[in-house]
Amino acid sequence: MNAEIRSREFYILAFFFALFVLFLYGPLSAILVLSFQGPNGGLTFPLNGMSFHWFINLFEQQAVGDFGGSFRRSLFLGIMVMLVTVLVSLLAGLAFRRKFGGATPLFYLSVASLVVPSIIISLGIGVLFQQSGFQPAWYSSAFGAHLTWTLPFGVLIMFAVFNRFSPSYEEAAHDLGASSWQAFIHVVLPMIAPSLVGVGLFGFTLSYDEFARTLMTAGTYNTLPLEIYGMTTNVTTPVLYALGTVTTLFSFLVIAGTLGLILYMNRRRAHG
Known part of the structure; x- marks a missing residue:
């Protein structure tokens, strides 16, 4: 069988895609390399030896920063946001399959938070909690702030799924x-399950690294993005790179685990 002949346009586009990947992950590669500095290494090149010293130091008691606590908070917050995003997006997708009064205004209202600056939403939710007599916290006010970011994406994905x-x-x-319940459980749900996994991935990843909407709503304890940002001003060792x-x-x-789960579901459905 003859190999497919690629056009010149294909190689031009492939070249620009390679440049895009380099631009996207180039700075990350510098962080990766510098995290393997030797025990006496600094924050810049050249490397002063190679070791896993800073990775080991990462799990030891730090003078500043709370790596473990901030990671656990971000992890639990991401899981909470993921579960609610999947559930609400699924229910919204099912509801919008049929026309009902006020559907159009409700749709625009649900995606309006995407065009509002994130810091404004964070400030508004933080002030609302304080004025209501509640202390802002990562599991309450930050949780709500993250949902204003993840739910519109989940709803739009489910709209696209149910439209097809x-x-x-x-x-x-x-x-x-x-x-109707049996049809949903045994027919509809298995067919849209890979899409729900994708919605869950969106919800978790968007929440896990969200900074602006957490800034005014996290309360006393930082999530991981806030902790990393705070450490950039007082950490002078490559432990931050680690x-x-x-x-x-x-x-x-x-991401790899989620994609693997989606492929498994699609393969099982194809052979089911």
């Missing part, structure tokens, strides 16, 4: 005697 979803599958299930490398690898593992 044929109701004939449900009709066939009803013809075979299935109730933290960046570890959190980046964690993010890639989450």
